[in-house]
Each structure stands twice: as structure tokens, then as C-alpha cells.
Amino acid sequence: MLRDIALPFPLRPARVHEVCGPVASSFAACLAASVPGAVLWLRESWHSDTLNPLGFLPVLDPTRVLLARPANQTDALAVAEEALKDGAVALVVLEITRPLDLREGRRLQLAAGTGGSIGLCLIPEGMGSNAAETRWRATPVFDPRREDSTLMRWEIIKNKMGTLGAWNVCWNAQAHRLDLVSPAGE
Amino acid sequence: MFAGTHRRIVSIWFPRLASDRVLRARPVEGPVALSQRIGASETIYCLNTSAERDGLHRGMRMADARSFCPSLISQPARPDQDARFLRLLRRWAERYCPWVGLEGADGLVLDITGAAHLFGGEAAMLADMQARLARAGVTAQLGLAASRGAAWAVAHFGGSEETLLSLPVAALRLPADTVVALQRLGLRKIGDLAASPRAPLARRFGQDLLTRLDQCLGHAPEPVTPEAEPPQFATRMTLPEPIGLQADVQAALERLLIPLCQKLATQEMGARRLCLTLRRVDQASQQVELRLAAPMREPARILPLFARGLEDVDAGFGIDQMRLEAVQVEKLAPPQSNALQNAAPGHAPPEQLADLITRIGTRIGLENVQRFLPAESHIPERAFLLAPAAFSAPQSGFTTPRPRPLRLFPPEPIAAQGTEPPRSFRWRGMRLSLGRATGPERIAPEWWIEDENWRRGLRDYWRVETREGRRLWMFYTPQDPGWFVQGEFA
Numbered sequence: 001m002l003r004d005i006a007l008p009f010p011l012r013p014a015r016v017h018e019v020c021g022p023v024a025s026s027f028a029a030c031l032a033a034s035v036p037g038a039v040l041w042l043r044e045s046w047h048s049d050t051l052n053p054l055g056f057l058p059v060l061d062p063t064r065v066l067l068a069r070p071a072n073q074t075d076a077l078a079v080a081e082e083a084l085k086d087g088a089v090a091l092v093v094l095e096i097t098r099p100l101d102l103r104e105g106r107r108l109q110l111a112a113g114t115g116g117s118i119g120l121c122l123i124p125e126g127m128g129s130n131a132a133e134t135r136w137r138a139t140p141v142f143d144p145r146r147e148d149s150t151l152m153r154w155e156i157i158k159n160k161m162g163t164l165g166a167w168n169v170c171w172n173a174q175a176h177r178l179d180l181v182s183p184a185g186e
Numbered sequence: 187m188f189a190g191t192h193r194r195i196v197s198i199w200f201p202r203l204a205s206d207r208v209l210r211a212r213p214v215e216g217p218v219a220l221s222q223r224i225g226a227s228e229t230i231y232c233l234n235t236s237a238e239r240d241g242l243h244r245g246m247r248m249a250d251a252r253s254f255c256p257s258l259i260s261q262p263a264r265p266d267q268d269a270r271f272l273r274l275l276r277r278w279a280e281r282y283c284p285w286v287g288l289e290g291a292d293g294l295v296l297d298i299t300g301a302a303h304l305f306g307g308e309a310a311m312l313a314d315m316q317a318r319l320a321r322a323g324v325t326a327q328l329g330l331a332a333s334r335g336a337a338w339a340v341a342h343f344g345g346s347e348e349t350l351l352s353l354p355v356a357a358l359r360l361p362a363d364t365v366v367a368l369q370r371l372g373l374r375k376i377g378d379l380a381a382s383p384r385a386p387l388a389r390r391f392g393q394d395l396l397t398r399l400d401q402c403l404g405h406a407p408e409p410v411t412p413e414a415e416p417p418q419f420a421t422r423m424t425l426p427e428p429i430g431l432q433a434d435v436q437a438a439l440e441r442l443l444i445p446l447c448q449k450l451a452t453q454e455m456g457a458r459r460l461c462l463t464l465r466r467v468d469q470a471s472q473q474v475e476l477r478l479a480a481p482m483r484e485p486a487r488i489l490p491l492f493a494r495g496l497e498d499v500d501a502g503f504g505i506d507q508m509r510l511e512a513v514q515v516e517k518l519a520p521p522q523s524n525a526l527q528n529a530a531p532g533h534a535p536p537e538q539l540a541d542l543i544t545r546i547g548t549r550i551g552l553e554n555v556q557r558f559l560p561a562e563s564h565i566p567e568r569a570f571l572l573a574p575a576a577f578s579a580p581q582s583g584f585t586t587p588r589p590r591p592l593r594l595f596p597p598e599p600i601a602a603q604g605t606e607p608p609r610s611f612r613w614r615g616m617r618l619s620l621g622r623a624t625g626p627e628r629i630a631p632e633w634w635i636e637d638e639n640w641r642r643g644l645r646d647y648w649r650v651e652t653r654e655g656r657r658l659w660m661f662y663t664p665q666d667p668g669w670f671v672q673g674e675f676a
Contacts, residue, residue: 022656025592025676038539045554048596052673053558053570053584055592062558063580066543067572070550079546086545088538140655140675142621149651150675 007167007180008134008156010034015133016084016108016119023152024122025051027138028093029059030171030178031120035090038066040083042076043095045069058150058173073097077104080119084108087115095122105131134159141168151181194308195410196296197329197337198279198315200272203292204232204263206324207271213323217255220263221248231263265291275324276413282311287410293341295334297410334410335359335402339376350402351377358398364391376402417453419512421446428467428504435464435496435505436489442510443485456481456518462492464499465507472499477552479543479576480536481516487541494548543576552576560584564629565640566594566672588627589649591659591673597639602669605662607648613671618652625649626662642666649675 010031011017019027032039039060041051053062066089070076073096080094100108100121109131112119121132128135135158143149155166168181200206204220217237221228228248240255252258269291276294279286282305285297298311305311312328319326329340331347339357340346353376356365368391373379379387379399388396400406421442429435439462450457458481462474474495482488543555552574559571560583570584602608610619625648631640643665650658659673 022674023676029592050567050594052566052590052592052594053560054566054586054590055594055673055675057584057586058589061582062570062584063582065558066575067556067558068546068550069554069556075550078549082545082549083542086538086542088542140657142651142653142655144621147622147624 011118013118014113014116016112017134018121018123018128018132019136020123020125021138023138023140028120032091033060038064038089039091040066040089041093042068081111084111084117084119085115087117091118093120099127100129102130105129193299195334195337196298197341198294199327199341200292202325204268205234210323217258219260221260222263285410285412295410333404334408358402422509425506428506430501430504438508440489447483447485450483455515456483457512458516459514461511461513463509464505467503467506480540481518491544592676594673597670597672600669607650618654621653622651623648
């Protein structure tokens with residue numbers, strides 16, 4: 001019966017959402033593909049791993065991604081607030097390394113409301129903020145039927161204005177859209 | 187300009203421009219020479235009179251010069267600095283007349299027609315020039331004549347306008363080989379040349395010789411081109427009463443910005459870096475720098491971008507002087523009228539994005555806002571570049587033969603053996619089992635680049651889908667067996 005609910009994607013604009021799980025970046029990329037214009041991706045400069053633009057290719061044109069590399073989370077939050085308030089970019093992706101308190105989450109929420117852009121925080125498991133509009137968990141699923149599959153399970157684990165749900169989705173690189181897949185064996 | 191009037195030209199020659207410049211900055215007694223490296227040997231570029239008295243001359247090798255004169259003080263020549271010094275002298279010379287041009291690399295030419303009486307006549311004017319230059323420590327030889335060529339000849343070879351015809355032919359600004367050829371013909375003086383028939387001279391030496399002769403004798407015109415002042419993108423304001431409120435500083439800044447932006451607009455330039463100097467009553471000064479992500483010249487857009495910098499200013503007892511300078515400017519064509527104002531998020535005009543980058547840049551540094559550019563390499567880490575977004579344009583052209591992971595990390599070793607991906611392995615504390623492996627894709631190191639990470643040689647990359655779901659990018663190094671995880675298709 002969960003499948004009967006329509007996938008609330010793309011996310012509600014002018015709000016800040018959260019996503020956790022191993023394929024949170026893919027979730028962010030799919031969301032970026034569904035909005036026009038540039039996307040600001042904020043990640044602190046000390047991370048040793050890098051985002052690979054070639055990995056974006058099936059989903060998103062990497063030239064649309066602007067990468068900002070603040071030195072710490074305080075700067076990252078300030079930049080995110082500035083960008084959300086401005087509204088020049090339709091999506092601000094923020095990689096979070098420590099939990100946000102209610103004040104910080106609320107400030108981001110207000111900034112998004114002013115500018116009309118979507119904010120998306122990539123959070124480690126269990127570091128969500130109460131101010132978030134929705135919280136998702138994105139996990140990869142092994143697909144025994146198809147090779148080069150991008151099957152993922154997206155669960156909505158917090159929703160302020162709706163019900164929870166879970167969907168199996170798969171990025172369709174040819175049609176350039178998200179396909180809903182019915183779970184196998186159900 | 188003065189048609190029919192008798193023109194009067196002054197030529198100033200600085201025979202020791204380079205050494206005079208150095209000695210002005212650091213006066214020393216005794217022989218001084220500037221050296222210049224030509225090919226393998228170091229030769230004298232310029233020297234002072236004391237060194238000349240010791241028997242040194244230009245073009246002499248420094249090794250010889252030092253043996254002639256052990257007390258010689260030498261330093262390398264800086265022709266760029268000399269050119270700057272000459273431009274300064276040119277500006278100074280505008281005190282005599284508005285028409286001042288450069289004459290080669292070591293001279294000035296002034297058209298003083300109609301200006302001499304302001305200084306009490308030509309003789310008084312020349313004496314004034316000579317005295318002021320001597321006081322500044324610059325050796326100068328002056329020549330005054332009715333034409334530019336004659337003035338040059340008098341400045342370089344002495345004499346006066348009346349004795350022009352008795353000066354050597356070298357005074358005609360001719361190439362060295364022409365001078366030698368003329369001397370071989372017995373034409374040693376300008377007078378000899380002027381008296382000989384013109385047609386054979388033109389046939390033998392070309393028209394240039396006759397042009398130079400006519401210019402010297404005043405038969406052919408040769409105007410003085412005054413140099414245009416480079417535009418100065420700076421405005422300043424002195425306040426009758428010191429100010430301290432942020433709103434007041436903003437208002438004053440706006441009044442500085444408007445004329446500055448008008449200046450930029452007339453030159454079709456845009457500011458890239460602005461520097462605001464605030465001078466306080468107690469003589470201390472503070473600077474606020476603003477680096478812009480794109481050249482711009484709209485006061486209304488620049489003003490809010492200064493807001494963050496102005497917050498940190500300590501006004502003390504008040505600010506009474508402000509100076510705004512566009513330190514770095516770039517060409518900026520006049521904008522097209524845009525109808526897309528206040529567009530929806532994502533459809534914002536490019537200026538809005540540039541302003542956002544500027545504001546982010548004032549907080550975290552403009553070079554920390556980056557974009558991806560494609561690069562020509564098969565090595566995964568080098569297949570793209572990160573360039574500051576403010577100083578680069580977006581480039582398309584990302585291609586990849588096979589899917590690449592979204593996240594790359596430094597290779598993490600896993601315990602496994604064999605050339606095929608292991609059936610089960612541990613990675614980051616997780617036990618994973620193999621579901622499907624796609625590969626291998628062999629990537630060879632770029633031998634022309636020394637890379638610590640590729641010491642293990644060839645890599646066979648596999649796309650590994652685990653039963654637990656995680657999709658990893660692993661590689662095996664056949665030349666030095668080992669398995670590593672380098673990325674995740676997150």
C-alpha cells in the first residue's frame with residue numbers, strides 16, 4: 001500500500017530537506033537534474049575524497065555544478081544561508097559534518113523561504129535537524145536482473161506535510177528521468 | 187596647430203638615464219656601472235662619469251672593467267625601470283608645455299611654441315630646465331631648434347641651430363651603416379649632404395636619408411605626439427566633519443562610487459578589484475578590499491557587496507577622508523537591455539549569480555568557489571580540473587568511455603588475492619559479498635608525470651556491485667598484486 005502514494009519528488013521548493021544513506025549524493029544529483037540553472041554544492045575543504053564530475057555525467061551536466069569549499073561548517077552554513085536567501089541558484093547542496101541545532105536549521109529554513117530555492121543537507125545517519133521539511137534515506141539495492149543498474153531505495157523517514165513512504169527508483173539515462181521500479185517478489 | 191608660426195622644439199637627451207636613476211635612489215661616490223647580459227658575457231650598459239674617467243666605456247665586458255677599476259660598484263640594469271623613470275620625467279616636463287613626447291628610450295621632445303614667454307624667454311626656460319634636472323641629479327643635454335630633427339642633433343652633438351650645417355651626418359638620426367657609407371663618400375657634415383644633388387643620394391641610400399635631412403632642416407614636418415595620460419580609476423573625498431556611523435560611510439561610499447562607475451563606463455571598463463581606503467582623524471588608515479567575481483560598474487550592485495567589508499571597519503574617533511580605487515579593471519562592453527528582471531530561482535540572470543559568487547567569495551575566498559573543467563587524461567583523478575569559478579568560463583566536453591564513480595577517495599587497500607574480484611571482502615568495517623563485477627578496464631599510468639600514487643603500475647578497474655547494495659570501484663594492480671577500493675557509485 002505504500003506504493004500507492006505518489007513519490008513526492010522533486011522536493012518541495014523554498015524549503016530545506018535532508019538526506020542520509022550511502023547514495024545520498026546520487027539523490028542530490030537526481031534532484032539537481034530536475035531543477036534548472038546552476039547548483040551550488042558546499043563541501044568543506046578538508047575532505048580527502050572528491051566529487052568526480054564524470055560520475056555526474058549520466059544524471060547531470062557537471063558544468064552546472066558550482067563547488068564551494070569553505071574551511072569549516074560555520075562558514076558552510078553562512079554561505080548556504082546567503083545562497084538560499086539570494087535565490088540565484090535553484091538548489092543548494094550542503095554536506096554536513098556535525099549535527100545542526102534547531103537555530104541553525106531554522107535559519108536555513110527561513111533563508112530558503114525568502115529566496116525560493118531548495119536546500120538539501122547531506123547528513124550522516126542520525127544527525128538530522130528538527131527543522132528539516134523532509135528527511136530521506138537513500139540506499140543502493142542490488143539488482144540481479146540488470147547490469148549497470150542504478151537501483152536505489154528511497155525512504156522518506158520524516159515528513160512535516162505528508163506521509164512516510166518508500167520507493168525503489170532507478171535513473172533512466174536514456175530518457176533522462178527517474179523510473180519507479182516495483183520491488184521484486186512483492 | 188600654429189600654421190605659419192615659427193615652431194620651437196626642445197629636445198632633451200639623458201645620456202646617463204639608467205645610472206642616474208640608480209644613483210638618485212642610492213647616492214654613492216666613485217665609479218658605478220650597470221651591467222647587462224648579452225649572450226654569455228656581461229657588458230656595461232650604463233656608467234657614471236667617475237667610471238668613464240677610469241677608462242671604462244659602454245659595451246665593455248664587466249670582467250675587463252673590474253680589472254681596470256677594482257673599486258667599481260656594479261648592479262644589473264633594469265630597462266623596464268628606466269622606461270618608467272623616463273615616463274615620470276615626461277610628466278614632469280609637462281610643466282613647461284602641454285606637448286611633450288618621448289624620444290626613443292632616453293630622451294624627451296617638447297614643442298614649446300608659444301610657451302617660452304611664460305618662463306621669461308627661451309634662454310631662461312632652457313636654463314630653468316637644466317638647473318632643475320641638475321638639482322634632481324639627472325644629466326641632460328638640451329637642444330633648441332625650429333624642427334624636431336635639428337633639436338635632436340643639437341642635443342646630441344652640441345653647437346646651436348646656426349652651426350647645424352657643420353654637425354656630422356650622424357646627427358641626422360641615421361643607421362650606423364649609412365653613416366659609415368656617407369663618410370666613405372666624403373660627405374662628413376650635414377652641410378655637405380645638403381649641398382649635394384638629391385637624386386643620386388636617393389638612388390644610393392633610399393628616400394629615408396632625404397626625409398631625415400628635410401626633417402632636420404625643417405623642410406618636412408615632424409610633429410610631436412604628446413602621450414595620453416592613462417585613465418585613473420580612483421575617486422576621493424575629504425569630509426568637513428569626521429563620520430563614524432556605518433550608514434554614513436555607506437552614503438559617502440555611494441557618492442564615491444557613482445563618479446568612479448561613470449569613469450569606468452566612459453572607458454568601457456569594469457572593476458574587478460576595488461580598494462577603499464578610510465583615513466581616520468588620528469591619521470591611521472584602514473583598507474577594505476572587494477574582489478568581484480565578474481567585472482562590473484553599477485554602483486547599485488557594488489554598494490551592497492561592500493557591506494560585509496565595512497562591518498569590520500573600526501572608525502575610532504571618526505573617518506574624515508575616503509579614497510576608492512579600482513585596483514584591477516577589465517574590459518566590459520556596454521550591457522544589452524535585459525527584460526528578465528527578478529526571474530524565478532535557477533533562471534536568474536548571470537549577473538545575479540556573479541554577485542552571489544562575489545558575496546560567497548568575500549566570506550570564504552574567491553578561489554574557493556570552483557567549477558569543474560574537463561582535462562585530457564585517462565587517470566581518474568586527473569580527468570578533470572577544479573578552477574576558480576570567477577576566473578574561468580564553463581567548458582563542456584566531459585566524456586567517459588565507461589561509468590565513473592561519483593565519489594573518488596584515496597585508494598583503500600582490502601585483503602584479497604587473485605586477478606578476479608574477491609567473492610567476499612571487508613571494506614570500512616563492513617563485510618560485503620560480490621553480486622556482480624564488470625571489468626576489467628585497464629588504465630596505464632602516465633609515465634611522463636611522476637606520481638606517487640601510481641607507483642604500483644598498471645591498474646585493472648572493476649565495477650563491483652555487492653549483494654548488500656554498495657556499488658564500488660575497485661582496482662587490481664597486476665604488477666604488484668593488491669586490491670584497492672578507489673571510488674563509490676554513490
